[in-house]
Amino acid sequence: MIMKYLLLLIGLMPLFLNAQTTVEGTVLNQSGKPVFMATVFVKGTTDGAQTDEKGYYKLTTKASGAQTLLIRGDEIEEQQVAITLNGTPVIQHVKVRQARAIEEVVISAGTMSASNDRAVAILDPLDIVTTAGGQGDIAGAIQTLPGVQRNGGDQTGLMVRGGDVSETSFIIDGLVAQNAFGSSVPGVAQRTRFNPFQFKGTAFSTGGYTARYGQALSSVLDLSTLDLPEQTNINIGGNFAGLFLGGSKLMENSAVEFTGFYQNLSPFLALAKANVKFYEAPQGFGFSGRYVAKTSTRGMFKTTFNQSYNSSGLEIPNPGAAGQTMRFGLKNQNTYVNTTFKNAINDKWTYYTGFSLSNNDDNITWDTLVSTRDDKRVQGRAELVYTPGNRFKLLIGSELQHFEYQQTFDTLRGQFEEMLSAGYVEADIIPFRNFAIKPGVRVEYSKLLAKGNVSPRLAMALKTGKTSQISFASGYFYQLASQNYLMQGYRPDFQEALHLMANYQIIAKNRIFRLEGYYKSYDQLVREQGVPYTPNAFRFNYGMVDNSGSGYAQGIDVFWRDKKSIKNFDYWISYSYIDTKRLYQNYIAKVTPDYVSDHNLNVVMKYFSMKLQTSFSLTYSYASGRPYYNPANPRFLGDRSPDYHNLAFTAAYLTTIKKMFTVFYISLDNITNQHNVLGYRYSYDGSQRYEVKPPFYFNLFFGFNMSLKEFNKDEL
Amino acid sequence: MKQILLSVVLAFTLQANAQDDAVIKDLAPVCADFDSLHTAEAWKAKTDQLAVLKEKYPESWMTVYYYAYSCIQMSYFEPSLAIKDAFVDQAEEQLAKLEEKCPLKDEVFIMKAMVANARIGADPENRWQKYGKIFEDNLKAAKAVNENDPHIYLLKGIATFYTPKMFGGGAKNAKTYFEKAQAKYDLITNTDVDKPYWWGRSTCNYFFGEIAKELGK
Numbered sequence: 062m063i064m065k066y067l068l069l070l071i072g073l074m075p076l077f078l079n080a081q082t083t084v085e086g087t088v089l090n091q092s093g094k095p096v097f098m099a100t101v102f103v104k105g106t107t108d109g110a111q112t113d114e115k116g117y118y119k120l121t122t123k124a125s126g127a128q129t130l131l132i133r134g135d136e137i138e139e140q141q142v143a144i145t146l147n148g149t150p151v152i153q154h155v156k157v158r159q160a161r162a163i164e165e166v167v168i169s170a171g172t173m174s175a176s177n178d179r180a181v182a183i184l185d186p187l188d189i190v191t192t193a194g195g196q197g198d199i200a201g202a203i204q205t206l207p208g209v210q211r212n213g214g215d216q217t218g219l220m221v222r223g224g225d226v227s228e229t230s231f232i233i234d235g236l237v238a239q240n241a242f243g244s245s246v247p248g249v250a251q252r253t254r255f256n257p258f259q260f261k262g263t264a265f266s267t268g269g270y271t272a273r274y275g276q277a278l279s280s281v282l283d284l285s286t287l288d289l290p291e292q293t294n295i296n297i298g299g300n301f302a303g304l305f306l307g308g309s310k311l312m313e314n315s316a317v318e319f320t321g322f323y324q325n326l327s328p329f330l331a332l333a334k335a336n337v338k339f340y341e342a343p344q345g346f347g348f349s350g351r352y353v354a355k356t357s358t359r360g361m362f363k364t365t366f367n368q369s370y371n372s373s374g375l376e377i378p379n380p381g382a383a384g385q386t387m388r389f390g391l392k393n394q395n396t397y398v399n400t401t402f403k404n405a406i407n408d409k410w411t412y413y414t415g416f417s418l419s420n421n422d423d424n425i426t427w428d429t430l431v432s433t434r435d436d437k438r439v440q441g442r443a444e445l446v447y448t449p450g451n452r453f454k455l456l457i458g459s460e461l462q463h464f465e466y467q468q469t470f471d472t473l474r475g476q477f478e479e480m481l482s483a484g485y486v487e488a489d490i491i492p493f494r495n496f497a498i499k500p501g502v503r504v505e506y507s508k509l510l511a512k513g514n515v516s517p518r519l520a521m522a523l524k525t526g527k528t529s530q531i532s533f534a535s536g537y538f539y540q541l542a543s544q545n546y547l548m549q550g551y552r553p554d555f556q557e558a559l560h561l562m563a564n565y566q567i568i569a570k571n572r573i574f575r576l577e578g579y580y581k582s583y584d585q586l587v588r589e590q591g592v593p594y595t596p597n598a599f600r601f602n603y604g605m606v607d608n609s610g611s612g613y614a615q616g617i618d619v620f621w622r623d624k625k626s627i628k629n630f631d632y633w634i635s636y637s638y639i640d641t642k643r644l645y646q647n648y649i650a651k652v653t654p655d656y657v658s659d660h661n662l663n664v665v666m667k668y669f670s671m672k673l674q675t676s677f678s679l680t681y682s683y684a685s686g687r688p689y690y691n692p693a694n695p696r697f698l699g700d701r702s703p704d705y706h707n708l709a710f711t712a713a714y715l716t717t718i719k720k721m722f723t724v725f726y727i728s729l730d731n732i733t734n735q736h737n738v739l740g741y742r743y744s745y746d747g748s749q750r751y752e753v754k755p756p757f758y759f760n761l762f763f764g765f766n767m768s769l770k771e772f773n774k775d776e777l
Numbered sequence: 778m779k780q781i782l783l784s785v786v787l788a789f790t791l792q793a794n795a796q797d798d799a800v801i802k803d804l805a806p807v808c809a810d811f812d813s814l815h816t817a818e819a820w821k822a823k824t825d826q827l828a829v830l831k832e833k834y835p836e837s838w839m840t841v842y843y844y845a846y847s848c849i850q851m852s853y854f855e856p857s858l859a860i861k862d863a864f865v866d867q868a869e870e871q872l873a874k875l876e877e878k879c880p881l882k883d884e885v886f887i888m889k890a891m892v893a894n895a896r897i898g899a900d901p902e903n904r905w906q907k908y909g910k911i912f913e914d915n916l917k918a919a920k921a922v923n924e925n926d927p928h929i930y931l932l933k934g935i936a937t938f939y940t941p942k943m944f945g946g947g948a949k950n951a952k953t954y955f956e957k958a959q960a961k962y963d964l965i966t967n968t969d970v971d972k973p974y975w976w977g978r979s980t981c982n983y984f985f986g987e988i989a990k991e992l993g994k
Contacts, residue, residue: 102829107803107826292913674941715941715944717943
């Protein structure tokens, strides 16, 4: 009897085994690519599984007989597959239709961004302050990027792809910052007036830039200020050159911020090996206030007020007489107001309005002669953006700028007033998921010249792989003649540049590689006729001025950044080669200008030690020799200065003192005390030669910053 | 007429309750051992089950909630950044439905904070600045709704524990938050899936052990 039951049980075993069936397989899309995180389950049961990154799934079910396998997931069309379950493992591969996401195709030719938001950012904002050799200045960090000339410390501004310092425009929240740098002092580079912590993003264009902007033959540095601060906080800082206090109060949807500073470079100068004698150490003070309000989900209002006063006195090489020095005293006051408002009208339309005002007064003494430079600018901009979907965006905008410059030098006076108006249209079109095109046109009219210009722009990008793309950018760019000419009553036509550039970029897993080639042709550059050449940038006699100048620049820029290979170690290498010649200003032949090095190389390394709570940065910069004027050489600007080398080091120790996040930093520039020579100046008769030196060789800077944030107070 | 209307309302209410009961019945065994799962395989099995339950009960906030939770857990076990992000994307996609359906608004903020924290966890160096604020804001918002929610202090404690000392983190600073979390867990007596305040109790205890190890070094 027992035997009978046993036999019956054995006979029934297959039925029990049939109770569980394993189903496995892959889910692939129409291109044969695996679909990740699709849910596969037997209809009417809770037996199912999700696919992994290879599209593989495996489920076990107690259901039997004819069943339906359901496949669901994001961006896939639901799929049903009939299966039979009888205990035998089933292999079921499924094909589904998947909506293909638009890949991030971003036009990268001519643009290098530093941002928290975009995956394609070349630098993040923190890089700006932590890059050795950048001296905590935006312009300093930008100089480690390809396409930018290494400034030996004797010029104020950014020189990009063959352009001089006047050809780069600084933009803050869409509005021109007229006096982005401290007032220029002959032979001593000035820092920008901005604190890098003000900005959430930096888009640095080395050419072929958007139709939103004009009046820059070479380049635009487009800075976006932060929105609401992260938290209410107070910052106190002190360094070798001054003290500052800042703070922000964050309310529900708005914030108020303030900063104040006092600076005095006496302690810094006492230790630095200065090549320039300061009879009055640079000092100054300033304050700023800011109000930011999030007016709606997409609405943001920002207004900023900055006021600063600075003075300094130094003995500079006499620009008009090599080998001699003269006293140069400067008192400067600068006011800058910037107000913007962005908002959405509806899902498809947004608008932007901006207004800025700046006023800059310089009182200068050249030995006993008194000179003044005053400039004012008022600017307004309005834009409408139409975004009907993620494949099309249309921007329509206009701007109006009124600016005036006045200068006196002893009894000489010069001034001009200009009203510049512009309108522009630009579209971002993604006709295919891996191809983007950006056509644009900008029209400008100068009241001063009673002339206008039309500058078409075109950029495009083609995604060539998951992480790589090719971009092109081109356009015509116009710029008024330098204010030095306009103030003396000359009215030359707009200067013109044509940019053509192609870029190949790979951004993957914290590694970036960029290769960019470009060609620029300059036309209608301003020339001085009928006056002998002098290397004196502060000359007054321009002779006859016309637009007969021209030039070109061509070159290649390479950038490699790797944050991945070594833990906590990040480095980048940028190299630029340029071949450029121009006939402009008082040049007597088409030559490589005296501010251009054919080869520029920067190697930046950063390491963060968690154990030591310290970040270290080391930057090596190299620039090949620059042309200089030797009256004895029949070839105009035919001589080259020695190569430039600089090794800089920065360390920052991070700690918490009494609940205040504190950073102590030290930075050493030119640590090998390299005696760089930036060129030579010759006496009138050519018999004596004098070195053009950077303002400092080795120099040292240190300071601290303490920040009390709300989170330290244990608000939970 | 009034009676008809009342019966219709009652019918809908009963139907909804019946639906909730069914969800709870299916979910309870799946969620019961949440606090004792410590491997990718174990979480993968949970995610599979919850994904199907989410399909079975598309109107329920509970399935969405626990599915998002399991996706976040999966992201912590996954080594690849892209796949980590794909898991967090899945969790994030559930937030809209959770916001619409979940009656426990504090837990909606908790889930948002967890999503932000998972983003940081995937790539801390590059993301703390953006997502740190979102994480903090959501914890504050959760506290404004229900200051007895233990998850607020648990999440803050975990985040503080993994934040370097120099930025105000470390074991000592984190301990305060875990103690607060534990005090709040002591107020919770049930393990109902429709009141998900219970999860994390053993995680809290685990961190007390870790803190003791750190401070004893």
